[in-house]
Amino acid sequence: MEPLLPGRGLIVSLIFFLLKFSTAIEIPPSVQQVPTIIKQSKVQVAFPFDDYFQIECEAKGNPEPTFSWTKDGNPFYFTDHRIITSNNSGTFRIPNEGHISHFQGKYRCFASNKLGIAMSEEIEFIVPSVPKFPKEKIDPLEVEEGDPIVLPCNPPKGLPPLHIYWMNIELEHIEQDERVYMSQKGDLYFANVEEKDSRNDYCCFAAFPRLRTIVQKMPMKLTVNSLKHANDSSSSTEIGSKANSIKQRKPKLLLPPTESGSESSITILKGETLLLECFAEG
Structure with a gap:
């Protein structure tokens, strides 16, 4: 190791002295x-x-x-x-x-x-207000088997974060898969409905954990008419043709409900994660 030169050693000693002296300095009360x-x-x-x-x-x-x-x-x-x-x-x-x-x-x-x-x-x-779904009368929905449909949630505004769940009146989660899925806004999309989707208690729940509050939207009724029970006046050939056309129809994009609104642009900060959604019927 190269020995310190006399001048360099003096500088190092002076630096240590100044550091020690500066840490001991306190501003007098009179200042x-x-x-x-x-x-x-x-x-x-x-x-x-x-x-x-x-x-x-x-x-x-x-x-x-x-x-x-x-x-x-x-x-x-x-x-x-x-x-x-x-x-x-x-x-x-x-x-x-x-x-x-x-x-x-x-x-x-x-x-x-x-x-x-x-x-x-x-x-x-x-001072946040307690979020509430509006009191409204929701008309029952009736569709044919194989049709697409969107159940709107439209959660109330409140202190974030917001968590949305779809459950029945017994608080059991609505099963979701590649056919049934929920958007970021909370709407429930059906690419094609099946007879088993018929129920009268589709409920959207909005949870605000910072407020320790969960609110529920009025239950929605969905009736799916099976093609097996088509009008008796229709021939079996017509029914079979109709069912076949539903199974093989071309996919189309599903748009959000009118009341949910739609956005054509979004602003995001660099480094943040952006999720783009695309839902299709078929």
Whole structure:
């Protein structure tokens, strides 16, 4: 190993000394400092099962900074007796005692002393409503064996993530395979229906795990008319021809229901995963 030159050894020793000295430096209490935000909340969601909701803002400075808030761009004062504040801190709590939707909005914290003002990032306080399917009368669906059909779900909007399930009234999952499948939007596609698909309790369930909420759409009735029970006036030749034409018909693309809407374009960030769906009848 090459020995260190005297000059190089002196430089190395000086570096170690400076590092050791710098770690021991503490700013004396007499030195004044502008305020600096050291802790703050991000997006805060008011979950219905929480006891309270805390919006944080902590800062350091000398002299000790004082705190103020804005809500939706306007000054926000702690005049509501329900708000619990902390001494020498900008943090406050909102107890979950109902009517918390009054506090929904975008907050910003300011810490100030005679040397300056520090401003936090925007903190959004979200009070989600309980998602619900609309009360509606769903007309029964009647199709012939071999026909394609789409059962719409149209889940309500709510705090993501959203999980969708198709089950019957007994909470048994509707079996899915290459013939029966669910789209990303939650609609249930049948490439071709069979007589066994007839039932009066197709139910779409939307689960919102962050809200601990599951909601159910009104049951849908689907009747599949078998070709075996075709009109008695039809000859066996006509029935056989009809059945054969269904089995061998050309595949066509299945479009989403009108009420579900359709998108011709989608924006995605680089590196994210994109799933493109294509459903066909046949």
